[in-house]
Amino acid sequence: MSSGTAFEEPVPYSKENIMKPLPEEQEEIMINVEALQSSENPKGPENPGLSSGTFLYPDSEICLSTNESLGKQRRVHVGEKLFACSECEKCFKTKGNLTLHVRIHTGEKPFACSECEKSFRRKDELTVHERIHTGEKPFACSECEKSFRRKDELTVHERIHTGEKAFVCSECQKCFISKGELTKHERIHTGEKPFACSECQKCFITKGELTRHEKIHTGEKPFACSECDKCFKTKDELTKHERIHTGEKPFACSECGKCFRRKDELTIHERIHTGEKPFACSECEKCFRTKGKLTKHRIHTGEKPFFGSQPGRSTDAVLLVLEIGTVTALRGLEEELDPAGPHGRRPH
Numbered sequence: 645m646s647s648g649t650a651f652e653e654p655v656p657y658s659k660e661n662i663m664k665p666l667p668e669e670q671e672e673i674m675i676n677v678e679a680l681q682s683s684e685n686p687k688g689p690e691n692p693g694l695s696s697g698t699f700l701y702p703d704s705e706i707c708l709s710t711n712e713s714l715g716k717q718r719r720v721h722v723g724e725k726l727f728a729c730s731e732c733e734k735c736f737k738t739k740g741n742l743t744l745h746v747r748i749h750t751g752e753k754p755f756a757c758s759e760c761e762k763s764f765r766r767k768d769e770l771t772v773h774e775r776i777h778t779g780e781k782p783f784a785c786s787e788c789e790k791s792f793r794r795k796d797e798l799t800v801h802e803r804i805h806t807g808e809k810a811f812v813c814s815e816c817q818k819c820f821i822s823k824g825e826l827t828k829h830e831r832i833h834t835g836e837k838p839f840a841c842s843e844c845q846k847c848f849i850t851k852g853e854l855t856r857h858e859k860i861h862t863g864e865k866p867f868a869c870s871e872c873d874k875c876f877k878t879k880d881e882l883t884k885h886e887r888i889h890t891g892e893k894p895f896a897c898s899e900c901g902k903c904f905r906r907k908d909e910l911t912i913h914e915r916i917h918t919g920e921k922p923f924a925c926s927e928c929e930k931c932f933r934t935k936g937k938l939t940k941h942r943i944h945t946g947e948k949p950f951f952g953s954q955p956g957r958s959t960d961a962v963l964l965v966l967e968i969g970t971v972t973a974l975r976g977l978e979e980e981l982d983p984a985g986p987h988g989r990r991p992h
Contacts, residue, residue: 809819
């Protein structure tokens, strides 16, 4: 179609064809027919008031200024994807989208960070990354004013306030605020642990868990407390520790108002009110509120982990310590029961 020529025959773009993409053969025929009609019967613009080179798209109020824009708009309406990847045959509507996709196969990352030299396939990925160095967080929550580097992070965060949990696990119906959280959760059911430690081959459900674990091997503890210089493997561990100094206890029980430094402490406490005891003994089915209490429950095995041999001590030495402790406790009990003492005199 020549520049500035309006559509003569809108047949290929009727509602039926817009709703349902045409078969490739039919689409090719119609495009060829349209091109032939255009070359044989050129007409002036059918839409008075539009300047030369401006097109009013059929069944739409969108005006397009160039043939190139018109071509893109036609592909959106008709559902064409003319640009195919030679590696995986995935198709795209624009050459630009194909170019970005091809970099997945080639590994090309032309956008490098000037601070840390990390590279990216796309310019927008680099822009978001650079905010780590600049500290810029342009997306602020209107409820709590917490800020984020990316728009999608803000979108997920806002669901905390709205309570929206649109992603449902098909196994247990538990709901999540993001697709990423659902994906991680589903691995509990599937047993999938795609992140393996290169040192010991231990596998993990999430990349974050692997990163924390790897610091065991490296001994790295990059997060230092400004108060006592104690160091931690993760920022989260440091944040929890700092509350010892500040006295902050941000997690409050809705039943009794008692506050806690950590979310997991609140979760365990709430079981007092709910009566929930999720940890059951496989032998007698007795239930406990915490994993630690279940671990201490070793009646069936006869195991006494706190009275056995310890590194650097013989069993006899441990038994001697226990015997001394028992004798001391008994003497204390005798004094309580008989304040006069063994010689019949009360202590002054």
